[in-house]
Amino acid sequence: MNFATRLNNVETSAIRELFKLLGKPGIISFAGGFPDSAMFDVEGLKEAANKALTEEPGGALQYGATEGYEPLRTQLAAFMQSKGVKDIEPQGLIVTTGSQQALDLLGKTMISPGDKVIVEAPTFLATIQCFRLYGAELITAPVDANGVQTDKLEQLIAEHKPKFVYLIPTFGNPSGAMLSRERRMKVLEMAVKHQTLIVEDDPYGDLYFGEPPPPSILALSSQVPGSREWIAHCGSMSKVLSPGLRVGWLIGPPELLAKATMCKQFSDAHTSTFAQATAAQYLKSGRMPATLAKVRKVYAERAQAMGAALKKELGDAIEFTQPQGGLFFWARLTGAGGKLKDAGEFAKRAIEKGVAFVPGAPFYANDPDLSTLRLSFATADVAKIEEGVGRLGKALAGPQVE
Amino acid sequence: MNFATRLNNVETSAIRELFKLLGKPGIISFAGGFPDSAMFDVEGLKEAANKALTEEPGGALQYGATEGYEPLRTQLAAFMQSKGVKDIEPQGLIVTTGSQQALDLLGKTMISPGDKVIVEAPTFLATIQCFRLYGAELITAPVDANGVQTDKLEQLIAEHKPKFVYLIPTFGNPSGAMLSRERRMKVLEMAVKHQTLIVEDDPYGDLYFGEPPPPSILALSSQVPGSREWIAHCGSMSKVLSPGLRVGWLIGPPELLAKATMCKQFSDAHTSTFAQATAAQYLKSGRMPATLAKVRKVYAERAQAMGAALKKELGDAIEFTQPQGGLFFWARLTGAGGKLKDAGEFAKRAIEKGVAFVPGAPFYANDPDLSTLRLSFATADVAKIEEGVGRLGKALAGPQVE
Numbered sequence: 001m002n003f004a005t006r007l008n009n010v011e012t013s014a015i016r017e018l019f020k021l022l023g024k025p026g027i028i029s030f031a032g033g034f035p036d037s038a039m040f041d042v043e044g045l046k047e048a049a050n051k052a053l054t055e056e057p058g059g060a061l062q063y064g065a066t067e068g069y070e071p072l073r074t075q076l077a078a079f080m081q082s083k084g085v086k087d088i089e090p091q092g093l094i095v096t097t098g099s100q101q102a103l104d105l106l107g108k109t110m111i112s113p114g115d116k117v118i119v120e121a122p123t124f125l126a127t128i129q130c131f132r133l134y135g136a137e138l139i140t141a142p143v144d145a146n147g148v149q150t151d152k153l154e155q156l157i158a159e160h161k162p163k164f165v166y167l168i169p170t171f172g173n174p175s176g177a178m179l180s181r182e183r184r185m186k187v188l189e190m191a192v193k194h195q196t197l198i199v200e201d202d203p204y205g206d207l208y209f210g211e212p213p214p215p216s217i218l219a220l221s222s223q224v225p226g227s228r229e230w231i232a233h234c235g236s237m238s239k240v241l242s243p244g245l246r247v248g249w250l251i252g253p254p255e256l257l258a259k260a261t262m263c264k265q266f267s268d269a270h271t272s273t274f275a276q277a278t279a280a281q282y283l284k285s286g287r288m289p290a291t292l293a294k295v296r297k298v299y300a301e302r303a304q305a306m307g308a309a310l311k312k313e314l315g316d317a318i319e320f321t322q323p324q325g326g327l328f329f330w331a332r333l334t335g336a337g338g339k340l341k342d343a344g345e346f347a348k349r350a351i352e353k354g355v356a357f358v359p360g361a362p363f364y365a366n367d368p369d370l371s372t373l374r375l376s377f378a379t380a381d382v383a384k385i386e387e388g389v390g391r392l393g394k395a396l397a398g399p400q401v402e
Numbered sequence: 403m404n405f406a407t408r409l410n411n412v413e414t415s416a417i418r419e420l421f422k423l424l425g426k427p428g429i430i431s432f433a434g435g436f437p438d439s440a441m442f443d444v445e446g447l448k449e450a451a452n453k454a455l456t457e458e459p460g461g462a463l464q465y466g467a468t469e470g471y472e473p474l475r476t477q478l479a480a481f482m483q484s485k486g487v488k489d490i491e492p493q494g495l496i497v498t499t500g501s502q503q504a505l506d507l508l509g510k511t512m513i514s515p516g517d518k519v520i521v522e523a524p525t526f527l528a529t530i531q532c533f534r535l536y537g538a539e540l541i542t543a544p545v546d547a548n549g550v551q552t553d554k555l556e557q558l559i560a561e562h563k564p565k566f567v568y569l570i571p572t573f574g575n576p577s578g579a580m581l582s583r584e585r586r587m588k589v590l591e592m593a594v595k596h597q598t599l600i601v602e603d604d605p606y607g608d609l610y611f612g613e614p615p616p617p618s619i620l621a622l623s624s625q626v627p628g629s630r631e632w633i634a635h636c637g638s639m640s641k642v643l644s645p646g647l648r649v650g651w652l653i654g655p656p657e658l659l660a661k662a663t664m665c666k667q668f669s670d671a672h673t674s675t676f677a678q679a680t681a682a683q684y685l686k687s688g689r690m691p692a693t694l695a696k697v698r699k700v701y702a703e704r705a706q707a708m709g710a711a712l713k714k715e716l717g718d719a720i721e722f723t724q725p726q727g728g729l730f731f732w733a734r735l736t737g738a739g740g741k742l743k744d745a746g747e748f749a750k751r752a753i754e755k756g757v758a759f760v761p762g763a764p765f766y767a768n769d770p771d772l773s774t775l776r777l778s779f780a781t782a783d784v785a786k787i788e789e790g791v792g793r794l795g796k797a798l799a800g801p802q803v804e
Contacts, residue, residue, distance in 0.1 A: 255403055262412065
């Protein structure tokens with residue numbers, strides 16, 4: 001069979017390799033990119049679903065507007081307002097089938113084959129593949145502990161004139177980094193100066209452990225005249241409530257939302273009204289703040305435990321910035337003491353010792369740093385984290401040649 | 403903002419015009435393409451959702467496999483087996499976010515810009531737009547009361563060597579036509595002879611009024627050696643259970659399913675596991691046969707009433723084949739007695755009289771027949787159908803010039 005040429009742009013073997021790592025029994029996994037199922041407010045969602053099917057069964061079960069189920073758009077606008085986006089109205093966002101679909105719609109709406117898009121190095125794996133399927137040429141901007149390096153980013157924008165810039169500014173996947181407020185303001189200024197769309201993907205912003213992070217780039221756009229029309233923002237219920245609902249949203253300039261809605265009409269007609277009505281009832285129930293408080297507390301403990309264990313068990317053979325939120329540690333093998341620097345090789349040895357993580361290379365659209373790795377602390381409890389990091393220590397201490 | 407060039411391939415004004423027609427209060431609408439909300443088995447779905455969240459909350463709320471939730475794939479395979487597809491196994495299908503997504507994935511997986519795809523004239527509006535967004539050049543094959551004209555179709559395949567052929571063989575939207583068994587066999591033979599993928603979209607096949615239709619092209623493929631590897635089949639829960647779940651499925655050769663799964667991973671990661679688990683519990687509950695029996699009976703009565711009313715009120719000014727299933731009448735204004743032949747003009751007059759339908763022109767990828775129209779009998783009860791068709795009669799009897 002003769003497939004579309006766009007499939008040649010995508011390499012999936014890296015992903016398949018990652019998934020293969022997880023099959024071994026008894027393994028402790030730091031490889032996932034998902035929240036802990038034990039955190040789901042099952043009772044709250046059960047009540048919400050029941051209420052949705054009781055109060056407005058037609059709305060929950062019939063075809064719905066492509067833009068989204070109106071009561072959910074209203075709830076999501078209020079949710080965004082509570083996070084500092086003062087001017088948002090329900091019609092200023094569209095509901096997407098998870099924020100993955102928001103990325104897909106941005107690709108479909110914006111990217112012609114050969115267009116350039118700037119992403120962080122490293123960035124979310126599925127974003128790389130998603131944009132490449134639409135023919136994007138990806139340019140990478142470097143990231144440090146304060147997020148994307150804005151001076152470099154501006155040079156790249158000036159040089160490449162990208163269709164848009166894609167950032168995960170808050171507790172990014174995989175970097176875990178938090179873009180400083182100062183840099184957020186610089187991003188807004190360069191959006192206006194270079195008339196360049198900035199896509200802010202924000203699935204992790206609510207998962208902070210201590211002080212809240214700076215307001216989102218979208219929220220800060222009110223302080224930079226003219227910037228709001230150059231900002232698109234992707235939100236998601238997946239990391240804070242449930243990925244299984246597949247409820248995300250896209251905020252952007254009206255013309256972009258109109259085109260994305262047209263594309264969505266032919267992608268899946270609309271997001272499950274059943275899931276949307278359930279999410280709307282859940283938000284309306286007022287249980288969200290308690291749910292958020294709970295997940296923040298649990299993940300904060302786990303992040304603390306993982307950081308301490310990594311320092312204890314791997315010492316100066318690994319370097320990382322302690323994350324202030326999100327789900328991930330992003331780390332680099334230093335090679336200190338003649339230990340391994342290759343994270344791919346380390347991953348293989350770790351599997352043999354009964355612990356899994358994801359090597360960092362696939363998260364780079366270009367020029368991978370082979371010494372990097374991503375560790376999720378979300379799904380293992382503190383005891384498992386300590387046991388798993390102990391196994392990592394043994395794996396790194398093992399013989400240099402297999 | 404500078405959008406992707408692929409958006410230039412799509413004309414949405416036709417669709418927007420259709421939707422505008424429906425705003426007027428008191429209107430009787432034959433314009434929709436959706437099932438009657440009153441047919442939804444709300445209690446059954448409520449129980450199914452509750453069971454899904456009680457028995458396996460993790461599975462229903464966590465991220466899931468892109469291919470689909472395993473218990474649903476098992477149920478869907480059994481459902482297809484019950485419809486004569488003997489050799490289907492759970493891994494022989496992937497779950498899609500409604501069958502609209504199956505179309506989108508076929509487009510993404512198969513169509514390079516400039517590729518030719520053959521569709522019926524007329525065919526489903528959103529298919530035309532969906533494939534054009536991927537750059538397809540659409541070639542149209544004529545349809546009569548027995549479905550696509552297979553002699554013409556084979557000529558077109560030989561001439562254009564299309565990437566694939568898209569058919570809605572059973573009670574098609576909008577044609578309502580049923581492809582005869584003889585022609586189904588011919589389609590299978592030409593698939594093998596010309597090594598051409600045939601996509602069978604089958605959302606309406608379960609909605610038959612009297613005798614069941616012939617087996618699907620997929621089911622019949624077991625009788626034509628070598629044909630199975632050239633058949634893709636799209637199924638849907640939308641017309642028989644609930645569109646709001648957004649649960650469809652795609653069956654096809656393993657290589658095609660693998661590529662479509664990769665594309666789906668970057669489109670929406672997976673279909674809502676919450677909706678999938680609910681659908682799986684519903685199918686497992688055994689309520690589906692009774693639900694199907696009910697909708698068949700109700701829609702059969704409405705189709706009967708609409709056919710009789712059209713004959714009585716519009717006489718020889720309209721011609722149509724009485725549908726044997728599905729949701730639609732496809733009709734043609736004859737101009738008899740000097741009456742209107744332009745269905746667009748008729749639609750405007752009908753709205754003035756308080757009744758809406760969809761003119762047929764937008765359902766043609768090329769060379770629209772302006773005298774055609776589509777009438778849905780699904781959402782109005784018999785009394786409303788008679789009242790609405792009465793209004794159609796008055797609209798057609800009105801003065802020739804506004």
